[in-house]
Amino acid sequence: MTEIAEKSEALPVAVRQFVLHWGEMGGQWGVNRSVAQIHALLYLSDRPLNADEIGEKLGIARSNISNSLKELLGWKLIRRVPVMGDRREHFEAEVDLWQMLTRIAQGRKEREVDPAVAALKQCRAEAQDDPRISRTARERIEAMHDFVTTMDDWHREMITIPPARLMLLIKMGRKVLNFLPLGRGKVKPDV
Template sequence: MTEITDSAVQLPIAVQQFVLHWGEMGGQWGVNRSVAQIHALLYLSDRPLNAEEISDTLRIARSNTSNSLKELLGWKLIRRVPVMGDRRDHYEAEVDLMQMLTRIAQGRKEREIDPAVAALRVCTEEAKRDAAISDTARSRIVAMQDFVVTIDDWYQQMMSVPPGRLMTLIRLGKKILAFLPKGKSE
């Protein structure tokens, strides 16, 4: 049964809008809306919150809050923190944006890129042995594997760049092209 209380905390309008928008974006990225809203609330909170406060503030069931907190802990986007005089678990969000980006990227890589690399490796090996497959299909499977492995390699390289330098690289954007040799399509 959904347990909603009437003791919801009134959030400032900007915080409400941020939490709602983050929840909508989460849904578009394949993340449960409640998970994204809890993350947004904790990110903007100036103090750790317990599950009851989160549930009351967002007006969501405590069971939903509990499951969402477990997911956020799994992504390492939040952490449990002790609060003096209170035995309940309290939570705070990672607020370093580069750390947050890195953890999200790592989680997505583990859930999406790594399985794709493994599956494409198997498909490529099978395509090499299968005489019935067309040259077109075989070459496209190999091309897809090469592309995904290149993206995976690029990710690994970027994660080894110190955060400050990575931010500089990001800010450079397409200006970095000035340092690269001209390609065939230019």
């Protein structure tokens, strides 16, 4: 388990807690804890940091830092930044929350949703032509395919909405239902 270093340059309590919590959340989302902690540290940093500084602040091995930085660069959540008078590589995080969310969502979509859509499309085609597939199984494959492709289409539409308008839509929440036919804001569960 990665522990944040207790050094003379100890991180402020709030920063330490944020980094630790972000690392735990990352672990729950399938992201290596060190990767998430490095991202959190760079996100909160007021200046670009090099790998040695990251290691000192977080108590993470250099090889782990190097691999974690490569992963974060691959997700486009951090970038290399030149620092005058220093030949080492320095890194800073994307701090625009919409950009960060969009990049994470796009990366997850490419790794998880796109293969699921392709697999369901193939299953759907094979199920239609196979007389051994029960009607129930065929209908459920079709329903799953329709659901996943609808959500995929929704995601594609949402990422085209300018962030300010999307935030307004999100803040409106359930009030949006008043503009829809059937029920004027009254939500009945489909369960």
